[in-house]
Structure formats: structure tokens, C-alpha cells
Amino acid sequence: MGHENKKRVYCLKAKPLYAAEVHGLYHQRVVQPLFCHCNANDELVALVVHLREQLMALDLYQVSKAYPDARWFFELGDRYYSQVTSFIHVTHKMVYFSGHLLPYDSPQFQSCAIPIAELLFNQGEFKNIDPVVHYHPRVKGLIDEIVSKEAELNRRFDQACALERLVDAMGELDEVTSVVNTDLEAHQHRLKMEASELSHQYDQLERDIEVLSLKMLYQCFQVQVGDWVASNVLTRGKTIQLVVASASYSNGWLFINGTNVTQKGVVGKRDERIALKVLSDEH
Known part of the structure; x- marks a missing residue:
């Protein structure tokens, strides 16, 4: 298929997450990225397929794994932050990324989701279904x-x-x-x-x-x-x-x-x- 040699890069809008504070209020983290970039290469596709197989085998709703290849862009004209700890999250239909900066140890922000059907492309290999x-x-x-x-x-x-x-x-x-x-x-x-x-x-x-x-x-x-x-x-x-x-x-x-x-x-x-x-x- 023609698409298999094409390079695809996703630029996903990032949104902040909120965490409960000591006094019962919700506080937005100060440092928030604008975008998350990721390459839709063979390694990413293979990882998504593997994680979704785990999700199905273990009867889970979502599977997550550390994913250092996600790059978070914080300001126009600024460089990527290499200190972000990133994760990939796979559900039955979607893939998205989350991340956090020190001193926090839980996600501060996450990307919008990519439909799995769009990410995989499947390269035209059909599975025959009995009626x-x-x-x-x-x-x-x-x-x-x-x-x-x-x-x-x-x-x-x-x-x-x-x-x-x-x-x-x-x-x-x-x-x-x-x-x-x-x-x-x-x-x-x-x-x-x-x-x-x-x-x-x-x-x-x-x-x-x-x-x-x-x-x-x-x-x-x-x-x-x-x-x-x-x-x-x-x-x-x-x-x-x-x-x-x-x-x-x-x-x-x-x-x-x-x-x-x-x-x-x-x-x-x-x-x-x-x-x-x-x-x-x-x-």
C-alpha cells in the first residue's frame, strides 16, 4: 500500500488536568504545554497493537505504559521540554498521551485522542467474517x-x-x-x-x-x-x-x-x- 512508506507526525492539542488540593479545592497546574507531537511510526503502531491485545486478554477498559517518545511543546518559539515524564494510554477505540513535570508524580496534562482505526491503517489486510x-x-x-x-x-x-x-x-x-x-x-x-x-x-x-x-x-x-x-x-x-x-x-x-x-x-x-x-x- 502506498501509505506504508509515508511519515506521519501527529500534533495533538494538549489540555490541562486538575488535582485535588489539601483544602478540598481544585488547582490548575502552572506549567501547561500547548501541543503533544508523536511520530506514527512502525514502533508506535506495534506498541498500540500489543497494548490493545493486553487490554482484550485481561478484560480491561484501558492499558497505559511509559512512553518517552512523546514530545510536549510549551510555547510558540520555545523548544520541547525533555524533562516530561510521558505515558501512552490505549482503550478499545482511542489512543492518547499524558505527562507531568517534576516535582509532580501524576499526570498534569493530556493530549486529545487519536482514533485507533486512523492510526493503524491496517495496510489493506482483510479478515473474513462468518455471517x-x-x-x-x-x-x-x-x-x-x-x-x-x-x-x-x-x-x-x-x-x-x-x-x-x-x-x-x-x-x-x-x-x-x-x-x-x-x-x-x-x-x-x-x-x-x-x-x-x-x-x-x-x-x-x-x-x-x-x-x-x-x-x-x-x-x-x-x-x-x-x-x-x-x-x-x-x-x-x-x-x-x-x-x-x-x-x-x-x-x-x-x-x-x-x-x-x-x-x-x-x-x-x-x-x-x-x-x-x-x-x-x-x-
Whole structure:
């Protein structure tokens, strides 16, 4: 592939992290870089692949490792700081870097994330996917977790909608409460805080479900985000080729989502989906 000889350098915007201080306040670190530079060379790609294999094998959410090759740029016209202690962090879908300067011993700042699919490129090597998922105990366990979290997700959604309606109804009572000298502002504030917490829980459940779906995909086919896959769609008699971006499970079907790959081996612009039937356990 033509891209394998190209040199790629990422210039990633850096953002500060905050740490709790002794008096319970949050304090921003004084020295903050503007950018993080890293070379997307073969060594980095190999490291990311290795760390993600560990992540999958150990059933983790994130794997981190010291990475001295990340360079942090602090001011325009200034040089790189060589004293930064840097780390690389790999999740199922993203790669990012963090760092800190002495005398601190925990991350002060981190870069924005790079999608793994973009970093790997995979060099056009396709993995063939069987249109069915074979049911076994590990798959069943993941499906049970997904179904349980989806039920919790639906409960959180219903609760958030009910709270939103209650807040709106209390807002319409302002004129009435002012007459009887009853202040509902404190109650409204508490309800809004509860609604915000429900929204946070909802988002976290969505992320958990996607991670479980990706684990299921890996368990069945050893396929991860960024891999190039091909599958025959039996009902249409054609082959779908895509770069894996995400996975999802619903009602006995595992879906692989991503960007299409053309017959010329070039990543296209169209979203594609491969639907895989999960076979029921016959025993």
C-alpha cells in the first residue's frame, strides 16, 4: 500500500488536568504545554497493537505504559521540554498521551485522542467474517451483561424524562407559589442535579454496552476497531468490506459498523454495517 512508506507526525492539542488540593479545592497546574507531537511510526503502531491485545486478554477498559517518545511543546518559539515524564494510554477505540513535570508524580496534562482505526491503517489486510456467531458460554455471558445494562439504560431514560417533566411542571407553578410565599427554587435545583446525574449514568451505560459489544466481537472473531473485515451477505449475494469503527448487539444480532472499503482497496466515505446472526445454543 502506498501509505506504508509515508511519515506521519501527529500534533495533538494538549489540555490541562486538575488535582485535588489539601483544602478540598481544585488547582490548575502552572506549567501547561500547548501541543503533544508523536511520530506514527512502525514502533508506535506495534506498541498500540500489543497494548490493545493486553487490554482484550485481561478484560480491561484501558492499558497505559511509559512512553518517552512523546514530545510536549510549551510555547510558540520555545523548544520541547525533555524533562516530561510521558505515558501512552490505549482503550478499545482511542489512543492518547499524558505527562507531568517534576516535582509532580501524576499526570498534569493530556493530549486529545487519536482514533485507533486512523492510526493503524491496517495496510489493506482483510479478515473474513462468518455471517453467524457461534454461541458459547463466554458469548452468553457478554450477551447477558449487555441485556442487563440495556434494561438499566431504559430505566435511566424513563427516570430522566420523568424528572424533566417534573421540573417543567414546577416551573409553571412559579406564579402560584409566589402568592402563597412558597419557594420552589431549591427543589428545582435538586431535581436538575438529579437529572444531570441520570444523564451521566445514561452516557456511561452506553459506553459500557459498546465496550461489551466490542469484547463480544473480539471473542468471536479476534476482530477489533481499526481492522479491515469482509463478509458475504447471503441475502444479497455480495461482499461487504469495511474498516471496523464500532459494534453493537440487539435481539440476537451482532452488528459491525464502519466505513466502507472500495474494491480498489481504498477507504471510502460511506457508512456500512455487517449483520451477524447469533445462533442459539442447541444443547
